[in-house]
Amino acid sequence: MKKDLISQLNKQTLILDGAMGTMLQNVGLPAGSLPELLSLTNPDIVYNIHKAYIDAGSDIIYSNTFGANPYKLSGSGHTTKEIVSRSIEIAKSAASDKYVALDIGPIGQLLEPNGLLTFEDAIDIFKEIMAAGENADLIAIETMADLYEVKAAIIASKEVFMGTQKPVFVTMTIEENKRTFLGCSLDEIACYLNAAGVDAIGLNCSLGPVELKPIIEGLCKKTSLPVILKPNAGLPDPITGQYNIGAEMFSSLLNEIYFKGVSIFGGCCGTTPDYIKAIAHNLKGRAIVPRGVYEKPAVCSSTKTVYLDSVKLIGERINPTGKKLLKEAIKTKNMGYIIKQGLAQVDSGADILDVNIGLPEIDEAGLIPIVIKSLQKTIDSPLQIDSSDVGALEAGLRVYNGKPIVNSVNGDSENLDKILPLVKKYGSAVIGLTLDKNGIPESAEGRYKIAEKILNAALSHAIKKEDVYIDCLTLTASAQQKEVMETIKAVRLIKEGLGLKTVLGVSNVSFGLPNRELINSAFLTMALANGLDLPIINPNNKTIMDYVHAYKVLSNSDVSAEAYIKKFSVNALSDGAPVDPGQTKGIMSLNSAIISGIPMEAEIATKELLKTESELNIVDSYLIKALDIVGKKFEAGELFLPQLLLSAEAAQSAFETLKNNMALNGTTAAPKGKIILATVKGDIHDIGKNIVKALLQNYGYEIFDLGKDVPPEEITKCAISNNIKLIGLSALMTTTIKNMQETIYALRKSGHDCKIVVGGAVLTEEYAKMIGADYYAKDAMATVDIARATL
């Protein structure tokens, strides 16, 4: 069946069906109830709707399974398997020789990081649906707003139907601003789905054909896959719910869109068999209008696409080699530190971030998903997953939300056979290193040959040519001076001969030489002039960045030197942002910097104090004293919360300065005590908990921040294994207080000796007692007092 459908997809137009929900509401289905249950209770009604669409001319009908998933069906008394398999049966009996698609809509719970559903759970839910719907001819994933949810569904389809090649259609739902509700644009939709290995992509629902016309035309220009359009019957009247476009009008609008290259047509909300009949009359079985699209090389996160149409910078700083604090952060899972490294590079101009957390003493495959998830939660630049451990590469690729770059494969056949299938499965681009078992060829020609081998291997795994980037490998001038130029030569050869994008790590070249910046910058400029597309650099290095800006002018990619002039003109230098009070003055005492809440001043003052005082003395005699003054003012009602927090941040910045200093000296400070902070299971309000954390850290406590939605077991486990004596729990909802109580119960039952402090908007002193807590903290300062009293 599959072969037939796939060959038809590329040959002629196909007609889908129209709305199921609208038809069911027309026969009296109450608003808010589950239409999928009718497959069990009233199969005839469902059958008749399918039949009506088949009679109207549908080539493919969608089963009555849009919301048939364990989440939406919970409490219905029926399983996903029951409903999905029955729905497919009904559709097949109506379809005769036409195709039946297993229809899959959004699960109904937002995935992390926006919601609470984990990516792994989403994959499992989709697998359950697909296993139950295995008899369908194809999978139709529709009405999606979250690229991450789409990715979960695509991975599920590959794992459930491994080897059987069941076609997969994906349609997203988009607003007039050309983004989905979750901020994903046509660029990301096309960039990820072009690489994801699906069979047709498009748009459905949300708007009518008038509004969707320019949007689908935009999508048609970004993909060479068959394009699907399934609009609503216009826009609904807000009062009556009636849609404003009739069947004939609908059909004639779709006919116009056909000429832009869309080849699969159907209807969504408000459409009926009349609409399908009208479009089938015009559009069924017609030749596909060729689009001649070239898919531009690109990578993306879920909300940002980076097109490789000019030089793009890959930030190299998330790599522990030679970085003491980053090593420490990786070992202690301090995601805040890692995220800040990422944000700093993006602020300095990195387009893509390399992520390498390889350390001998950690479980890289176990940790990399946590790092990737943390980074993609706060940073929208695409990531490059860098590891020599295949397990870690796969773990990272799996959870990445978008199309990343794999760093790397090499010319060794065994290596290619292991990694390329992962690149294909997860829809990634890949860097190929021009080396193999025999090492790095000395000559540019030798490296060209390996690049060619890598390209051919990638093509044989159905990875597109534009997704293969070659790293010609930078050698160290101090050790292999005569081969430095071979690298530059190889860049040009590979770029011109194979037409591939090229990558180079730059900093290696200067190893062992003085004034490394100079060598790096000169080498970078030479490589860029010879066609380097993706330098891997330290974007926080001003000299290197200045050379990149200059190169962009000289190579005519910064047209009219607009960006350059903006950055370097005399006006830009002198006419910066209004000077932040104290930002550069460096005249405040640490005490007043903290009380006034100015982090930069606090940092400068701390550095000044370090000349004469010990770290510990600075904490006790300056930092904590200043914080106490602020705390008292807050309690007296003289300051409001943001002012208290600004002071906390200033103190934090003083602390960081002290910590950096100690790391340089190889000393560490013993924390005042260890405290767990967590927002209880089911609750996602963590801002209050984070305020408490900021203040407690200022007072020198070591915080084990377990985050939000934390199950009781996890808190108990952490308390016991780290022997923590004070546990702070937060809950903001009346509905999640019960989970707070359960957590307290679990801690008590474990026999672990600890005090528990609770806080959150719905709690009171009495309530805290009632659920068994030791302390109630009315605000963050109160928690500090409790910590001081108990630890």
Added chain:
Amino acid sequence: MVNKIDKGGVLRLLAYNSAHNLNNTPVIDELVNECILEAENASQFRYIYKIFDINGCKLEGTDIYLNSRDIKAHLEGSSKCLVLAATIGVGVDRLISKYEITNITKAVIIDACGSVAAERAQTKAISEAAQALMSNKGMGCNFMTSQYSPGYGDFPISMQNKIIDILQAQKTIGLTVTENHIMIPRKSITSLTGISGQAVSGKLSGCKNCVLYNKCKFKKN
């Protein structure tokens, strides 16, 4: 501008009052302005509503029963009910989560900005709904009560999930609700408004009717 955020409202939610000394922290005022601007830019105003006949305790055409004492009192005299959900989208949630890592002060201020923006979104949505209703003569809708939301009084917060379902809010405005009845995007509001041919006011809305009126720091009047 649809997303305009009122600074007074932001300061109120931050429990600011005239006793506070802004001079202590010279950057604070500018910081609040900056946060308001960022929150405005990150907001995407969307809403959806449907109108149902009230039939005894039931919203006709749904499986929603309005059995709680307070909601019954609120809708007394109304023949129809406007069920509405409004949101400012995930943009502000994302800003907050970023600033929770890099700048907790801004996270707190933007959190307040988001709440003000969500309230404004609801007000705006209600006024657009009212306009559509008034222009539809057949509806006989001349009067509206104020808004009543799940979690007020004895109207259970679990009703949130039902409202999201009957409005198909995920599909129409990208609004979902967790099993513990927390809406995501976080800065969203659902409400019920009574509609009638005769004057109705809605008995139980506004700060003065809240059981926490005497001790709340955030009340409006």
